[in-house]
Amino acid sequence: MEIINVIPHGYCAGVIRAIRTAQKTAQENPDQKITMLGMIVHNQFVVKECQRLGIGFVEDPSKTREDLLDEIDEGIVIFTAHGISDRVREKAFAKGLTVVDASCPDVIRTHTLVRNHVADGDVLYIGKKNHPESEGTVSLSPRIHLITKAEDLDGLGQLHNVLITCQTTLSLIDTRGIIDACLEKYPGAKVAEEICAATRMRQEAVMNLRDTDCLIVVGDPRSNNSTQLKRIAFDAGIKEAHLIGSVLDLKEDMVKYKNRIAVTSGSSTPNSLTNQVIDFLKQYAKDGVWQLPEEALVRLL
Numbered sequence: 001m002e003i004i005n006v007i008p009h010g011y012c013a014g015v016i017r018a019i020r021t022a023q024k025t026a027q028e029n030p031d032q033k034i035t036m037l038g039m040i041v042h043n044q045f046v047v048k049e050c051q052r053l054g055i056g057f058v059e060d061p062s063k064t065r066e067d068l069l070d071e072i073d074e075g076i077v078i079f080t081a082h083g084i085s086d087r088v089r090e091k092a093f094a095k096g097l098t099v100v101d102a103s104c105p106d107v108i109r110t111h112t113l114v115r116n117h118v119a120d121g122d123v124l125y126i127g128k129k130n131h132p133e134s135e136g137t138v139s140l141s142p143r144i145h146l147i148t149k150a151e152d153l154d155g156l157g158q159l160h161n162v163l164i165t166c167q168t169t170l171s172l173i174d175t176r177g178i179i180d181a182c183l184e185k186y187p188g189a190k191v192a193e194e195i196c197a198a199t200r201m202r203q204e205a206v207m208n209l210r211d212t213d214c215l216i217v218v219g220d221p222r223s224n225n226s227t228q229l230k231r232i233a234f235d236a237g238i239k240e241a242h243l244i245g246s247v248l249d250l251k252e253d254m255v256k257y258k259n260r261i262a263v264t265s266g267s268s269t270p271n272s273l274t275n276q277v278i279d280f281l282k283q284y285a286k287d288g289v290w291q292l293p294e295e296a297l298v299r300l301l
């Protein structure tokens, strides 16, 4: 059995920056109440480690960031790497909160792009419904239309000077299909595909895998880029793929009798978790003993 360490995998620069921002805020403000608006990144282990630093979280997938902000009445609010709308930022200032913004520069770049464009045009923004990044971007202007699938275009009429763009963590393959559908309906539209370099490189590394029997993706089920890596495995012709939170979720049936097993992780997954899975599988490949560790190994950075 061969275990392939897919490179690159794990934390991207945007996530590292957000975690460092949260750590620094906690260190410099030991007497203040600090609350993160949503999960810092979609990974429950990272959230728990930040809680150990004294950072609280408000999170409810059924609520918008704007609604969640109603639950924070004092101290410091940290905006996550997913970016934030002007409305939420203004509401935080109006509530007298101190704002720390950990938005990823790649998301801010997309905000600048669409902000500039809506001055004289409409934007088709391909993204996930109820995802904090798409929520933050779409609420920048009523001229930004969220497209989650090609069928969403049916409800749109005539638009002016159309720009097609997208969320940073989407699947390269799926997004190309939706862009084509947008261009069919709005043939003169400009395209600015904004899938970030980190997401792109992790997906391309999976697409380039050859003769692989199984892909293990270490990541949280709520992490968009982790779930995309699992989907892309099937597009790449890998017959079996599993998304696991940590080594503790591994099952012997997932890997038994396989010749080549590749391991990767989304950009919100601590590398310690991925390395623990790789080390365990390498040991299993060597001695055939299935004895999982008692705890997941979590290092924030």
Ligand code: SF4
Binding pocket: 012, 013, 014, 015, 081, 104, 105, 106, 107, 168, 169, 196, 197, 198, 199, 225, 267
């Ligand atoms: S996945 Fe891309 S957009 Fe998201 S935090 Fe990382 S670098 Fe930024």
